[in-house]
Amino acid sequence: MTPAERERTSTARIATVQIKTGQIDWAALTDRVLACCADIAACTEVPGQITRTFLCAPMRDVHARLGSWAAELNLETQVDAGGNWRAVRRSADAAAPTLIIASHLDSVPNAGAYDGVLGVVLGLALLEAQGAVPLPYHVELVGFSEEEGVRFSVPFIGSRALIGTADVLLDLADTQGQTVAQAITAYGLDPAELDAARFVGEVLGYFEIHIEQGPVLEAEGRAAAPVSAIAGQARLNLSLTGKANHAGTTPMGLRRDALTGASELVLAAEELARQTPGLVATIGSMHVLPGASNVIPGEVQFTLDVRHAEDAVRMEALSKLLKRAEQIATERSLTFASELRMEERATPMDPGLGALLAAALEAEGRPAAPLVSGAGHDAMLVGQFWPAVMLFVRSPGGLSHHPDETVLPGDVEVALKVGTRFLRLLADQGR
């Protein structure tokens, strides 16, 4: 046995001992997590749906429900000026660093009950599972006020407040003309105190549990997986313009059909993504003009969404596709135009925290191969400042942003056990 192997076996053993004391009723704690998610799902702006945008009135009820569980655990709670719900479990060592456990409390319109909320509620359950066992780090649990970007068309207000970059958003207005600053004031908070929402102190790590919102874990028959990186992405508006003409009187050789050109690009994007491991490329929106059955399309307006865990791979793929589009336009006497609407760099998760999370999964007898997150998460912003890691929980049917979004209770129990081991492994890491 090498020293590294001995070390790993040793930390796994310690975590196992703790969990094997039998003091934790995992099934009951899982039930409590699911019941709390259901309670929070009842806090909504739109009756009959789950809809919670930045600092909407029902967010007070969410905070109250989390607060009553936090009170049982003797956590110090507050709502910061960015609208984040925060609860702290102090270590005996005041100078200890902090593990931040977080996810978001807002939702898309007509959402499911687990996107975001599950990670915050599981944070409470993880602290309950720790019980009175001392930890050599503080834990700060954060329920971010906003991640989905619904109300102000810009996402991540909560995590930006935590890392201290939210002040530039204060003057953004929603469709009613109310700014972020006014929304903060209307909720009874003070935008002038936004700077105090920034986390100051030594961060041991950032840990976010989130539903996968995709089909990979289900396809692989796995309950949960660590996330190795959040993919970078580029979104573009594209157009091909030819000439609208009569579908009956214009021979094939005299056409400048924008849709046949666009179809070539759709298939080129699919082929490139299939040939490039980890790349996804999507044309999700397409408008064909003028759009009559007997008129050759004169213009097609469409989008392109390209994502990969490595920025260089994504950028090379995008460059190839834009070159291909120019080539198609030349061959077909069309005009091609593109506009970069959004670009975000990839965020690698912390390899050290990833290895601990993998060890926790393996100790539970679970495969630990990491996934790349194709969707953006708060960990994407936080991960640029502090070491971050995510645990994905299987999404049945890959379904999310939909009222039918769900989780399997068995998977939530796995996440609880894995998270509990992760917290212990992190505690034992320095020994």
Add this chain to the structure above:
Amino acid sequence: MTPAERERTSTARIATVQIKTGQIDWAALTDRVLACCADIAACTEVPGQITRTFLCAPMRDVHARLGSWAAELNLETQVDAGGNWRAVRRSADAAAPTLIIASHLDSVPNAGAYDGVLGVVLGLALLEAQGAVPLPYHVELVGFSEEEGVRFSVPFIGSRALIGTADVLLDLADTQGQTVAQAITAYGLDPAELDAARFVGEVLGYFEIHIEQGPVLEAEGRAAAPVSAIAGQARLNLSLTGKANHAGTTPMGLRRDALTGASELVLAAEELARQTPGLVATIGSMHVLPGASNVIPGEVQFTLDVRHAEDAVRMEALSKLLKRAEQIATERSLTFASELRMEERATPMDPGLGALLAAALEAEGRPAAPLVSGAGHDAMLVGQFWPAVMLFVRSPGGLSHHPDETVLPGDVEVALKVGTRFLRLLADQGR
């Protein structure tokens, strides 16, 4: 010289003699045709546009303008119960057959000045060019009330009245709830007399001059061409259904993208049409659902329009494309559905009349290779009853159904001269 060649030279000579008398000022007659088209363009339901639907009020002004020219030529005129404007030039031989010269007087919304109208006005000019020269046939000039199908969503009301098949349309309602019968009554005509609108008697032929509404004559540098057939067509509504999913979290291998499937079919249709002489295939309308840049398309609704001069070729092509669509759906785990929305058989023009029209073009020193009409025309319906032929006049830019639709004055003069020769060749045919 064979007897046939001698016969042809002889008839061409006779026509030439008539035209070479110098009594006809072609340029002045061309100007009159264009001026009359401009006058009629001023008769519109929508000020600032050219819009004339079935028996709209401005149609009275159209009839009045045509009527005053017809009066100069001593023609007998009437408006039949189907709303068709009709003018007759009697032959000295009462038992003679009739040449019907016709086109339509209605328009699409915001139309050009020549689609339909040019053929009726050129009919008057052809009769003026004949002057007092006797013809061994009656000529009946018809300005059809309706060809575009705008008001009642069913086209060809005028030509259906002429061939006696319009009665089934009487109960069709427009978007205001007014039926064809009520529109006829409101105009001061009697729907009960619709049967009397049917042409009874021996028809020598049907002759329609129409703008090409396509780019072929312009591309070939030709002023006019005979039409050998009106293409048959099929129009279908198609759909491919897969599964909408997150563009970031769904790997390429787990996608059921309806748009990539539809794109394959778009390109298959184009390729088949390019490989099949005379075939045109068009996907003109496409709706991509749900239509967000970060969501994989779950459903695509689109159309397919296939046309060819030979029904067997068209039907084989359509069958191949539907089979290909099923194959694409199987390969991509999509569901394919198709609905035949419209099917019209091809209408060959009369070969004898076509040969006379070709001879008239050649006598004018013009190439006479025929075109196939990819668009529907009144000749399509009439040609199922009586020998019919069409002369296409070049459409600059291939433009039609648009305010910028135009004709070149030189081309109108060619059409006048060719039509005049055609009428003489037809007169001399029986000798």
